[in-house]
Amino acid sequence: MSKIKAENVNVYYGSKQALFDVSIDIAEKEVTALIGPSGCGKSTFLRCLNRMNDVIEICRVEGSIKMDNLELNSRKLDVVRLREKVGMVFQKPNPFPKTIYENVAYGPTIHGIAQSKEEMDQIVETSLKKAALWNEVKDRLDEIGTGLSGGQQQRLCIARAISVSPEVILMDEPCSALDPIATAQIEELIDDLKKEVTIVIVTHSMSQAARVSQKTGFFHLGKLIEFGPTDKIFKNPDNQQTQDYITGRFG
Amino acid sequence: MNLILVTFIILLAFTSYYFGRKKALVIQSSQRLTALPKFYGYYLAAWCAAPALIIFVLWSVFEPSIVKTFILQDYTDQNLTKNELQLIYTKVKALAVGTYTGNITNFLDESANKYIQLKGIANSAKVAIILAILIFSLSFAYRSVQKNNRMREPVEIFLKWVLFVASLGAVLVTIGIIFSLLFEAIRFFQAVKIFDFIFGTHWYPAKTFVRDGQPDPELMKDAFGAVPLFAGTFFIAFIAMCVAIPIGLLSGIYLSEYAGRGVRKYAKPIIEILAGIPTVVYGFFAALTVGPFVKEIGNAMGLEVSSESALAAGAVMGVMIIPFISSLSDDVITAVPQNLRDGSYAMGATKSETVKKVIFPAALPGIVGSILLAVSRAVGETMIVVMASGLAANLTMNPLESTSTITAQIVVILIGDQQFGDPKTQSAFALGISLFIVTLFLNVIALSVVKRYREKYE
Structure with missing residues (x-):
């Protein structure tokens, strides 16, 4: 079932066009990986899905992006509600310089989700458990989040993202700043999370895309070259460029 | 006189930069240089200016007190206080430059002549010594340039010392200011108790004013x-x-x-x-x-x-x-x-x-x-x-x-x-x-x- 349906999305930074007529169907409760060489527009596309491009003054998005028949690329859209439903995890772990507890409680607080302290405690605990971090931090929830290791910080960011029970989580190269062990933990986590949420992940690592995703989209020079089941993309792509990229001939 | 001397040293330093650089270009034709040609110029200029200027500064700092000691030697048998000696020396100096208006005693006149004489000797000696140092240090440095010794390190060390002296100056001035504040403040606290200063609730210094003598401690x-x-x-x-x-x-x-x-x-x-x-x-x-x-x-x-x-x-x-x-x-x-x-x-x-x-x-x-x-x-x-x-x-x-x-x-x-x-x-x-x-x-x-x-x- 389709969760997000993008049609003819064009993105411009000032006069420079970054995305050309991208159309893609992202299925519910699956992991969709976006791969491609640096600067190909995959992160730009990802940021369209929760309107993070709004932060960039010169950025302009055209086309239609619908999530459950709600038009995302519309002036009238309530961006705050959208971001409650579509969470995001960034390339570099970016916990707030607050305690671990406050980091996870941040979203529920601003969206008024928890009615009481007990409820908030419950949300924090569940989120940290889902992010496979609870056992490591349960005794030091009042320590500063930035004091954790890189992998723990990234899992804290994932806990923060799932604390508001989003329907979609966007991940922008979530493992590129992590060591292999931390990467493996995050990948395992992604596998667990997809039972409940739709995940879109941008990654530089093709092996990671092959491991975690069900669908893969290959971007090149701002265009979506090929999109399909991950197996097919990696084993038997239709497009020569995809074939070349997968086999490491460029990129 | 001093101005001419300093100008001369500085001009000479610029000239030696030029010669050092030129010499380097000549050396370049036969062997590989140890540094860029400008370093040869800096090297020569630094050796020209630094020793001469250091001696010049030291001399200028110490000369007056040495001259003073010589002049006041003649007065040691009179059992004068420090302030009186200072007064005499001021008079002698004034007489020597012709701005003295009081009574001129023979003794004073003699001292003034001695002062002029000493000053003359000191000046000639200064010029002579500085010229000698210039010749010595320049020839030493030039020989080093001729031999194509390593040039970059000495120049870097020289620059390090220049920077050090600049920061030392800044630090010393700060310390000097703090100490002058401190000494005067200590003197103040000898007259007024520190407790009265910190905890007193009346500030009215004008009322302590008395024309002569010490103000009333109660006030x-x-x-x-x-x-x-x-x-x-x-x-x-x-x-x-x-x-x-x-x-x-x-x-x-x-x-x-x-x-x-x-x-x-x-x-x-x-x-x-x-x-x-x-x-x-x-x-x-x-x-x-x-x-x-x-x-x-x-x-x-x-x-x-x-x-x-x-x-x-x-x-x-x-x-x-x-x-x-x-x-x-x-x-x-x-x-x-x-x-x-x-x-x-x-x-x-x-x-x-x-x-x-x-x-x-x-x-x-x-x-x-x-x-x-x-x-x-x-x-x-x-x-x-x-x-x-x-x-x-x-x-x-x-x-x-x-x-x-x-x-x-x-x-x-x-x-x-x-x-x-x-x-x-x-x-x-x-x-x-x-x-x-x-x-x-x-x-x-x-x-x-x-x-x-x-x-x-x-």
Whole structure:
């Protein structure tokens, strides 16, 4: 079932066009990986899905992006509600310089989700458990989040993202700043999370895309070259460029 | 004479730079250089100028006291005090240059001749020695250049020493200032008990004035109580911060987070212009415009307002400090990493929530640091308070009355007639050193807070 349906999305930074007529169907409760060489527009596309491009003054998005028949690329859209439903995890772990507890409680607080302290405690605990971090931090929830290791910080960011029970989580190269062990933990986590949420992940690592995703989209020079089941993309792509990229001939 | 000598040394140094470089180009044709040609020039110029100038400076420093010793040798058998000897030496010098107008004794005349003679010898010796050193050091250096020795290292070492001497100078001057403050303050505290100074509540130095002899110790006890001045200083600084912190901080947040590039481009320099206005201009603005305005408003509301009020001075001082706080807090807020903002926005936080919950706490140490720096600026500010807050040291917490500050009292004490050695004059040093300690303390805290903030993000 389709969760997000993008049609003819064009993105411009000032006069420079970054995305050309991208159309893609992202299925519910699956992991969709976006791969491609640096600067190909995959992160730009990802940021369209929760309107993070709004932060960039010169950025302009055209086309239609619908999530459950709600038009995302519309002036009238309530961006705050959208971001409650579509969470995001960034390339570099970016916990707030607050305690671990406050980091996870941040979203529920601003969206008024928890009615009481007990409820908030419950949300924090569940989120940290889902992010496979609870056992490591349960005794030091009042320590500063930035004091954790890189992998723990990234899992804290994932806990923060799932604390508001989003329907979609966007991940922008979530493992590129992590060591292999931390990467493996995050990948395992992604596998667990997809039972409940739709995940879109941008990654530089093709092996990671092959491991975690069900669908893969290959971007090149701002265009979506090929999109399909991950197996097919990696084993038997239709497009020569995809074939070349997968086999490491460029990129 | 000295001017000609120094000019000569410097010109010679420039010339030797040129020759050193030229020589290097010649060497280059036969063998590989050890450094760029300009280093050969620097090397020669440094060897030319440095030894000669060092000797010149040392000579100029020590020559007068040596000459003095020679002259005063003739007077040692007369059992004169140090002050009398100093007087004689001043007379001798005056006679020698022809500006002496008193009685000329034979003895004095003889000394003056001796002085002229000594000066002549000293001058010729100086020129001779410096020329000798120039020849020696230049020939030594030139031989080194000819041999194509390593040039880069000596030049780098020389530069290191030049920089060292410059910073040593700055440090020594600071230490000198602190010690001169300290010594005079200690003398003051010999006349006035430190306890009376720190805890006394009356500041009225004028009443200790007596035409001759020592002032009455009982009067002294009650004239130098610094409490009203400290209270006034911090009170006015407090009023200033009440104006400056909200406006400065909010405008800093607006500039860094909300303003578009166009607004920021013009608004920031305009706010910074406030920092460029001379404080004396703020001073008469406070005294002539704000002061009377406050009085008028107060009178209209039936309040007793003096025309020089703490409120007027503090408010204007606050305006003066706004750019400090807004500019510094703008900088620290801008320095908060963008990925924290992204993290907050991606959670669905609005701009104001992001500012309040993420950016402001993250930037807080830097903001506190900038506020402390601004406080120390407010405490040390002089011109505005001299002109607008009144000069009578009232111990009051009423912003509508006039009050006085440490800086303003120092000005009052040191303008007009004053006697050195008088406790009234020395009290300025005691006030100065207390002010120095307060601002030093504030600056140290501010800098350590800012430093801790830096460590967090770099």
